[in-house]
Amino acid sequence: MAEQFDIVVAGAGHNSLITAAYLAKAGYRCLVLEGRPIVGGGVKSAHLTLEGFVHDVCSSAHNGIHGNPLLRNDELKLGDYGLEYIYPDPVFHMPFPDGSYLTQWRDLDRTCAEFAKFSKHDGSAYRRMITEYETVKPLLNAVTFSPVGFGKSLNELLLTHPQGKIWQRRLAMSAWEILKETFEDDHCRAFMMGCPYALQPVLDPASARAAYIPLHQQRESRPLPKGGSGALTVALARFIEAHQGTILTNKWVNALITENGRCVGVQCADGTSYRAEKAVVSTIHIKQLVDMAPRELWGEDFLEGVGTWEAGLTLFATNYATSEPPKYLTSGGVLSPVHSGFMISSERAMRMSYDYKSGSVNTLNPSLHVICCSIADPSRAPAGMHTVKIVAYQPYQLREGPEHWDLIKQQVSDANLKVLRHFSPNLTDDKILARTIESPLDLERMNPHNWHGSCHGGGSGPAQSGAMRPMAGYAQHRMPIAGLYQTGATTHPGGSVTGGPGRNAAVVMLKDFGTSVEEVVKR
Ligand SMILES: Cc1cc2nc3c(=O)[nH]c(=O)nc-3n(C[C@H](O)[C@H](O)[C@H](O)COP(=O)(O)OP(=O)(O)OC[C@H]3O[C@@H](n4cnc5c(N)ncnc54)[C@H](O)[C@@H]3O)c2cc1C
Known part of the structure; x- marks a missing residue:
């Protein structure tokens, strides 16, 4: 006998947690099912290298969400649930090969x-x-x-x-x-x-x-949540639980339950199932979602849209536990910024598009983004120690196929470190205590919502933006199957930590249920 809830949410990224939080505040009994052992998706933190070193598994900077009424108008008072931001200064430092730099x-x-x-x-x-x-x-x-x-x-x-x-x-x-x-x-x-x-x-x-x-x-x-990127999703989870919601982890949803053409619940890989009285909300990637219900329920236009959906550009990340932050020489002395990076020329930026299209890995002069959150937030590492993340931009589809990443990822990670050392020579081997590597393929294995490595749900060109996201006719979060709503990066306004898809889905659902987000926030 399936357990009964008003709303069942499949996947616990920051967007679907935001949707659940507004619905829970409205008084609906929400169940959130997350496949991984902890909630958060691309917005979570963990001891990836050594005990005491808190790394952001994916995102670190939460820029987009600061324009969202959720934070701008403090609609859910997430500060009461432990969310606090730090605003690093300098914001970004970029040294160039000719010895100059721009901060x-x-x-x-x-x-x-x-x-x-x-x-x-x-x-x-x-x-x-x-x-x-x-x-x-x-x-x-x-x-x-x-x-x-x-x-x-x-x-x-x-x-x-x-x-x-x-x-x-x-x-x-x-x-x-x-x-x-x-x-x-x-x-x-x-x-x-x-x-x-x-x-x-x-x-x-x-x-x-x-x-x-x-x-x-x-x-x-580039605002950092104090304690780690995951502080946002931890605060949202606390909010949901404080409003009679339930969150279950290690629950991979593998089928939608449909009755008379309506979605009435979900089934999990462990054999459990959960029924939703009012609606199911999904943040499962649309490429996987369409295989979870009979094809005839989706309609030809939706299936055609999903079939032609394109992944976006992808990332390659290495997390380090270190005994020093990166140090850059400037005219004012040594600078250790939270965010630094390298883009040697505008031509390199333009060539990156070709590298992606052709499946080429650039290890000679890659553009890198180096993030050392522990400089602004010492709670991330043991006293005097640091967390350093080097993010590179590399294609998922290699000429040899994506599996080739398993053979070359150490080499690519080493090459990225060499580039960082060119500009910040202090990070020698003795300062590096441990590292973990996430290739674009690893990012997909870790979270199937990163379909083909794309951590933004998919590309954001004109064919996949605004009223076309995920596709024309279905941009308002209502899916072709009655009772099923979609949020997350495959919906407007797309990827990054904006919470836009999450709050927008709540706006639509609350309207469909006869109330409004404004009314719910006022309560
Ligand atoms: C290395 C890296 C660095 C990044 N840095 C930044 C940054 O600094 N700033 C920024 O704004 N963005 C950044 N991003 C992008 C950002 O993390 C994502 O765009 C964002 O987290 C997407 O959020 P979401 O809520 O749409 O979904 P996700 O965070 O992808 O969450 C989806 C959740 O659903 C779960 N799930 C999926 N399928 C199922 C299923 N079948 N059953 C149960 N659960 C399921 C997943 O496990 C996951 O927890 C970065 C991404 C990466 C990979």
Whole structure:
């Protein structure tokens, strides 16, 4: 006999936990089923190397979610459940092979001066870019944090902006077109594309938003949850449990239970099943979800969309326990930032798109993102020790097939460390206590929602964005099977730690249940 709940949630990433949290606050009895031993998906922390070293398994910086009403308006008061953010300064440091460097500080004047070291024009251009962008950011935010069709479209909103027509054009351009026009010096252009790389091919049409991402962190830094990235999902889990929700781990969902064409529950790989009185919410990747119910229930258009769904760009990560942070030499002395990285030129950024397409692994001059959270948050490591993560951008599909990663991952990880040591020579072998490596294939094995290694659910080109995510006609989180809703990175506004898909799904569901998110938050 299956256990009965109002809502059954399949998968416990930060998005589905956010959906569950709003539904639990509304008074619905929620059950969350997570396949892994701990909740959080790409937003969790663990002792990956040695006892006492708290590593972020995937994400570290929570930028996007700071624009979400969940945090912006403190709708669920997650601080009461242990969530607290740290805002590192400097924000990002990038040394270049010619010995120069560019540091982004939270102080705008100081950052403009860093750009002006390379070109006076570019110092002014950076200031102008952020000033202009901040007039349009509230409109972009409104679209990001509304379900598709629940508010005005971006083009409608831009009609209210004095430079709306200019922005309409800009946002349809590629990131490279924007940066090439704005900056004249190649260090400045490379910094904007690699601080860090936005996981979007910079030459693609409509990739312009990637060019503006560094401007978000100028004001907000790259916020770190105190104690580890997982502090967000731990707080959400505590919230759900405090509102009569149940969370079960080690529960892989492998089938949807359907009756008379309606989804009424789920079945797990261990033979258990759970029924949902009102709805099932999934954050299972759409590529796997369609195999969990009879094909005729999905409809031809949905199946065609899933069949042609493309994975996005992928990551390769190595986590280290160290006895020192990375140290970079600057004119002001030694600098140890939380975030640093390398993008040797704008040409390298453009070639990365080709490397992905052709399945080539670059180990000579890879773009890297180095994160040392323990500098700003000493609770992450034993006294005087550090956690260092080197994130590289490498394809899942190698010419030899993805399984080839198991043969080459140590070599690729070593090559990345060599690049870091070129800029930060202090991290010698004796400072490294342990390491773990996650290739794009490992990331998929760890979390099937990282389908084909893509930690953003899939690419975010025009065919998979906005009203097309996951596909036309189904962007409002309601799936073709009645009673089934989808959240997570395969839905609008896509991947990263924004919580957008999670809150947007809650908005739709609460409306379908005859109430609203505003009403629930007020209670
Ligand atoms: C190395 C790395 C670094 C990153 N760094 C950042 C960063 O600094 N900032 C940022 O914003 N983003 C970052 N990201 C991306 C970010 O982590 C993801 O986009 C985000 O976590 C996606 O969240 P989600 O809620 O959509 O799903 P996920 O986090 O993928 O969660 C899905 C959950 O569902 C579970 N699940 C899947 N299928 C089933 C099933 N059949 N049954 C039961 N459970 C199931 C999974 O185990 C998982 O817990 C990074 C990703 C990686 C890999």
